[in-house]
Amino acid sequence: MAQKTHSPDRNSHSPEAVTAETGHHMPKRRERLKAFMRLKSQNRVLMGASGALGAIALSLGAVLAVSDNSPETVRLGNGLASVDAEPVTQYEPLPVKQVSSPQPAPSASDIGAGQASYYGPGFEGRRTASGERFDPNDLTAAHRTLPMGSRVRVTNSQTGDSVVVRINDRGPFHGNRVIDLSQGAARSIGLIRLGTANVRLALMMR
Template identity: 55%
Template sequence: MERKLLLTLIAVLVLSIALAGAVWLASPQREWVRLGAGKAGVDPNIAAAPAPVPQATPTPWQTARAAIRKLGRDLGFGHASYYGPGLAGGQTASGERFDPRKLTAAHRTLPLGSRVRVTNTRTGRSVVVRINDRGPFIAGRVIDLSTAAARRIGMLASGTARVRMQLLV
């Protein structure tokens, strides 16, 4: 009985292999076509499309500039204060030393290096400053100006002023 079962299993295995080979041999042979060889109707005079250029991840500066463009150049109104001369020589967020004689300012979110026109709404005087630091960190204030910038727009005596800010891109 065991011998009969073994012979049956061998016969089934042989038939399976034979059937698989027959199916494989009966399948239609496919012709491989190389593109550009004229067989597929490709014009050899047409240049291949250039490979797509991978898009670089935007820098924080590019992202901020794109967001500002969406909002427009007008940054709105707010209250400005200015750095006292006692902070001269201290390091700013940009890495440079604070110089109260330069037209610089601190802003919480604008990219370092941005240029902003700051206009005192009471006097109508304006100044263009470069953002080189972070701040102000006092509630209700939107920008900290250097002493020179504060002098130009006439806010030294009061210490603070309502200003309008415009980004210069």
Template identity: 45%
Template sequence: MNNKFLTGLATALMTTVGTTTLIGVSLQSSQASNTRDQVDQIGVGTLVGQEISDFQRPNVVSFGPIQPDSTSETASKQIATLYVHPWQSQLAVTLRIRQIPVLTFLGSKAELAALQEQGNDIDPTKIESKAIDRAKAFAKRLNELDNDNTFKAENLSVTLNPDKTHSIKLNSEELIKLDKGVILSDTTRNKAIDALQATNRLRRLMGNAPPLTAIVNPNQPRNNESGLASVRPVTSRRKGMASWYGPGFHGRLTANGERYNQNGLTAAHKTLPFGTQVRVTNLRNGRSVIVRINDRGPFVGGRVIDLSKGAASVIGLVSSGVAPVQLEILGR
């Protein structure tokens, strides 16, 4: 990418069928550590988190959504916003609900190249991109639902499709199919866990509905009356106090050799094998998050797990620092 493009910043306001969808564009060439410092300073957070070492985090600074124009009566009420950015040398669009990253739509290298050619006047509306179109359609539908008085977040569910993909649904309506072009913004690289995590994030952010613990499997044999496929069986449960750790460790090596990403969904545990998935539920508010063990700790007495800042944010633990939790060990 040429220097002119790397320093180019622009924003675009996309309007479809009378509903405005906000697109913020930001491209930066700084190193990842400097980028994260800048993002933390402006309080925006991560667009695309890193859960595994071979998933490269984009060098992206988000400058937030642009303000709606004065003619739009609904833009200021929107909860879904979109951010166009480069990711692994390809175009990507991250959808946020109330400024929390939920899903990232993956485009192509050619689409990113087309955006590069625009120089300083970057306008995503001037390129053809399936990723942008899908993200716009999904954001538009979510904003419509948020303004629908009959909408209930507890009616959001996730199902397993015959082709092994997953779909997030509202009752029988498919809202989005999680195929190879759509990933959880802080992916765990486990399709089932990612699908459940994304659905639960939508349920919470769009109506504070309780989290799901299973995926609907319509293809289950008839002798299974529940029709539910658990992401992973719970092997054991424990209760205790959880804490979180972040800025002072961000970018350092964890005990399993990864670079610690404070905005990912990971945790430190004294004995669980690396890679173990654990559902952590804050017993004060009922919020839960699935994390992956990639570090050792906590080394303060009376605590059973040390969460990343990203995981702590999901379950409302950041401000309190510690909280009683239930751990459900899901295996690896």
């Protein structure tokens, strides 16, 4: 009579049954876990690539937009900026300031020497030979022959002081005097104290 072989119950919780079942299913679970991790890694790579592609597309769009609206683009930091070409304004050069050269001193012609005298307060307000009123403080003088309005430089021979006077009267008519000065002109060359002095005369050409 054949003996029945007793097989362990699959629903049994005996250590042998648990070991057998675990040993049978472990490779499959590991394979599924590895496949899941590979898919997850691939998804991350795909997501990263799609993000990079999106950023590149945005950058290209910005470049195209700038290129359409501006004749020239330049890089500014991490982005782009457009530069509009504008015509260069032509400026007129500033006028060169002309520096005037110093005027030369008026030339004079020596017309002789002699004694000079002066006349003053007693003649104030009288008409001179030129028709104007005499003012003792003006730098004027009387000469026998020089044209009215002539300008004469009178130099005191002793001191070297000089004054330029305008001829507006005739005289002097005393002795060998060659010119009669106004009181103001006589004072400027030290003639008041002495009353007369030897002088040199020079006719101003200008």
